[in-house]
Amino acid sequence: MQSAAYGPLMIRTAILGASGYVGGELLRLLAAHPALVPAKLFGESKAGQPVSSAHPHLAAAFADRSFEKFGDRALDDVDLVFAALPHGHSQRLAATILDRQIPFVDLGADFRLNDSATYERWYGDAHEAPELLDRFVYGIPELHRDAIRSAKAVAAAGCYATAAILALKPLVDAGMIDPASMIVDAASGVSGAGREAKEATGFSNVDGSFAAYGLVSHRHTAEMEMATGGTVLFTPHLVPMTRGILATCYATTTGEGDPLDFLRVAYADEPFVHVTDQPPATKWVAGSNGVQVTARRDDRTGRILALSAIDNLGKGAAGQMIQCANLMLGLDEGAGLSPIGVFP
Numbered sequence: 001m002q003s004a005a006y007g008p009l010m011i012r013t014a015i016l017g018a019s020g021y022v023g024g025e026l027l028r029l030l031a032a033h034p035a036l037v038p039a040k041l042f043g044e045s046k047a048g049q050p051v052s053s054a055h056p057h058l059a060a061a062f063a064d065r066s067f068e069k070f071g072d073r074a075l076d077d078v079d080l081v082f083a084a085l086p087h088g089h090s091q092r093l094a095a096t097i098l099d100r101q102i103p104f105v106d107l108g109a110d111f112r113l114n115d116s117a118t119y120e121r122w123y124g125d126a127h128e129a130p131e132l133l134d135r136f137v138y139g140i141p142e143l144h145r146d147a148i149r150s151a152k153a154v155a156a157a158g159c160y161a162t163a164a165i166l167a168l169k170p171l172v173d174a175g176m177i178d179p180a181s182m183i184v185d186a187a188s189g190v191s192g193a194g195r196e197a198k199e200a201t202g203f204s205n206v207d208g209s210f211a212a213y214g215l216v217s218h219r220h221t222a223e224m225e226m227a228t229g230g231t232v233l234f235t236p237h238l239v240p241m242t243r244g245i246l247a248t249c250y251a252t253t254t255g256e257g258d259p260l261d262f263l264r265v266a267y268a269d270e271p272f273v274h275v276t277d278q279p280p281a282t283k284w285v286a287g288s289n290g291v292q293v294t295a296r297r298d299d300r301t302g303r304i305l306a307l308s309a310i311d312n313l314g315k316g317a318a319g320q321m322i323q324c325a326n327l328m329l330g331l332d333e334g335a336g337l338s339p340i341g342v343f344p
């Protein structure tokens with residue numbers, strides 16, 4: 001890389017998992033980024049195929065480009081690595097990337113949790129690179145901006161976790177809610193499960209239906225607990241839409257005041273978080289890096305209710321990865337990103 005002060009600067013990025021849903025969203029956003037250039041696009045089964053075969057909507061921007069297989073020279077002339085791979089893969093690649101001092105933004109869950117025992121408990125396998133866990137900063141810029149700025153490696157947060165944490169964390173910090181009492185019911189569009197056709201997310205299972213899954217066992221529970229310092233009962237749901245997550249969160253009230261005021265103060269200077277007094281909708285943030293949050297105090301039940309809406313592929317994935325990369329590289333944090341959704 002030539003300089004952190006960009007303009008005509010080209011920061012060459014490698015994208016691992018470029019042929020997946022998150023990879024496609026990264027490419028869409030990077031096509032309009034002022035400094036980050038999608039230089040190397042890696043796929044697995046789609047290696048050798050044109051980008052348009054996986055991402056027809058990107059045909060004009062990536063007309064002459066194909067996916068490559070990750071190999072020995074894959075990281076030559078690369079200034080930053082984005083990885084959007086199935087869980088488990090980054091554990092095997094991280095040492096190579098870090099040894100070469102290449103800034104690394106990983107979206108898999110491999111390095112999000114800060115200890116290997118917690119990882120093993122929630123993911124079921126022993127961690128293959130526990131010695132690298134403390135080299136990664138958990139990637140939610142609104143919570144860890146300074147640490148991300150000075151990090152060489154960031155583990156971008158999970159999509160459900162991002163939505164829930166941004167709704168709950170300011171209320172925990174304000175002493176407004178009991179951290180031991182948090183309940184998160186969140187619903188996701190099917191793109192959250194990735195592009196591979198699966199029975200559970202196939203059209204005939206999802207269309208006209210609304211279902212919970214992962215009861216008392218979803219892995220993002222661990223991230224929510226790590227980031228909030230509390231205990232969370234989390235129930236994810238699948239809804240018949242393509243993009244979006246709506247997290248509806250409840251906790252026992254412990255403090256005085258209006259939770260909406262605490263959210264407004266916490267996010268007053270955040271370009272991507274909008275505090276609304278209306279119940280937010282996933283459609284308000286579709287295609288964006290935006291988050292819309294609200295909260296209510298219900299003295300009748302002694303509970304606080306907090307809601308947030310994000311695009312799982314935007315702030316829940318590719319957008320957040322780019323926001324983290326911008327910080328790591330000393331760029332404008334919002335470069336290439338927008339809080340404005342596509343509506344209707």
Ligand SMILES: NC(=O)C1=CN([C@@H]2O[C@H](COP(=O)(O)OP(=O)(O)OC[C@H]3O[C@@H](n4cnc5c(N)ncnc54)[C@H](OP(=O)(O)O)[C@@H]3O)[C@@H](O)[C@H]2O)C=CC1
Nearest residue numbers: 017019020021022043044045046084085159192194195312
């Ligand atoms: N979808 C979402 O909203 C979110 C996803 N995530 C996480 O991001 C990661 C990517 O998700 P998503 O894009 O949805 O997944 P997809 O299934 O859509 O894409 C997976 C990508 O990984 C590649 N891949 C698969 N197996 C291998 C392998 N053995 N070696 C190298 N590359 C491989 C695929 O390549 P090919 O197709 O060429 O075989 C593809 O590019 C996952 O860890 C997911 O949990 C996190 C937050 C939100």
Ligand SMILES: CC(=O)N[C@@H](CCC(=O)OP(=O)(O)O)C(=O)O
Nearest residue numbers: 108109158159188189190192193
């Ligand atoms: C709808 C759907 O299936 N969503 C996925 C979201 C999690 C995900 O993508 O995993 P990470 O964010 O941890 O990488 C799931 O529940 O497993």
